[in-house]
Amino acid sequence: MPRLANRLMIAAMALTLAACKIVPTAEVEAARQVGASGTGLVFDPDKAVDAIWAAKVLPYLKAKAGDFVVVRDLAAKNADEAGQKYGYRAKEGTVPWTYVVKAEGRIVAANTGSRAATIDVDVDGDGKADMVVQIGPAVRGTALRDSLDFVSFNAFTNQIEYAQFGKAFNARVNADVLQSLPREKLAGRSVTVLGAYVLEPGGKPPLVTPAELSLGAGS
Template sequence: MALPKSSWRGGRRRLEPGTGFSADVLRLPLPIAKASQTSNTVIASAAKQSIQQLARPDGLLRRLRLLAMTVEDGCCERASSASGGRGKTKPALSSGRALGLTIAVLAAGLPLAACKLVKNEPPQVASAAATGSIATSFDNPAFDPEKTVEEIWQPKLLPYLHGKAGPFAEVRQAVQSSPDEAEKRFGHRAVDSMPWTVAATIEGRIIAADTGTRAATIDVDADGDGAADLTVQIGPVFKGTALRDSIDFISFNSFANQIEYAKFGKALNAHIYDTTLAALPRNKLVGRTVTLLGVFTLDDPKAKPLVTPAELSLGAAP
């Protein structure tokens, strides 16, 4: 709807016909009421549709004054028209009542416009936001995966793997000839949807080493034919969680959630690196003999195993 034009005459505000509003207010973001509407309806409708604009501190008082003066003039004009324009005009609504009604309507909406919604964060998330770190509501500050690993490594994990493991040649032959039997004998899996993870003891010679990456590996010849029969991860970055998936005395149900379970798996890999693998002479590995207790996942029984060690020792340099 186009806004009607307005002008000033003799210092008085000229009301636009049929609107009850002066040109000053028509420049505000307020709807133009129909002539048949009462003053109260005009005020309520205008306030409701323009509450956000009116709530701005820099323009609130000025807009309220303009609105109140316009309502007063509009009411006087309608009262004069009703009497035929003769005699003394009596305002239909006093300026004081108009201003009071306007303020009451706006007061109902201003608190909402001035409110700031603040998300109720858990304490650990709020703390992480303040420090710039990443956290979730699932994080449990009391959970210490490194301590959990230290408590089980020597008394439980190593004895369990030694009891499950067979010589690498025997395990490999069994996996290829009778996978179901070999998997149950040498391995473990937490759920049916996961592949089996088996344990083996391995002796061989290192024929290649890839130590130019953080996911460092060595290739081992276990049968003396000069070809690599398996690849051993020496970290510090490890693929997968074979150590975690190889044990049956700790499962997902031992933890509060998936985050703790994942941290436990990473802590197992970190433990073998920190206690054994970090000290390996990485530029003097090729040609040396190696003995290890390790685990590997049977994603593809015919593929060359990717072994994560639980114990590893080197022979004398050639």
């Protein structure tokens, strides 16, 4: 019986290890450099994001993303089922799912009076906003980081590094995509988005952080 118990324990451990997600530990360690004082290592979050952006992040998001309307409707019925298919959350319990979506729609309003600019996008053709997309330059939240199943808090030294890493995704998107967007005459233009969001309470349109965004012609 002891041998059987040991075998069962080993089998359970093997299954647990097989289920573990890959974390970008190598990239995180490579992003450490000697500080200005010449002593100690300082984490460079931008460098860490650059190391995985094209090779891991964008391919993952494109493969994981579901059509926005499909994800929205499924999440309204069963948030866990939608999350398991189209999202990720780091642990069970009260932590919300972060959903990955792709959408094509039309801009019905642009809110560009602050640095945290957004566009309201109608996806289902009823003329009303179904999602609010961040267009920066100030981008709120860490939805892109939190949507990745290969990123773990345990790969970082502390909460500060983990938070910096989340903000670095927003900085990358702003530099690559958002800062070149026009700020005038956006309403009426078509838009294509790949991004992530956390479900908003009270049925509000979700705040989507884009990883990719392209504008089309106006109506």
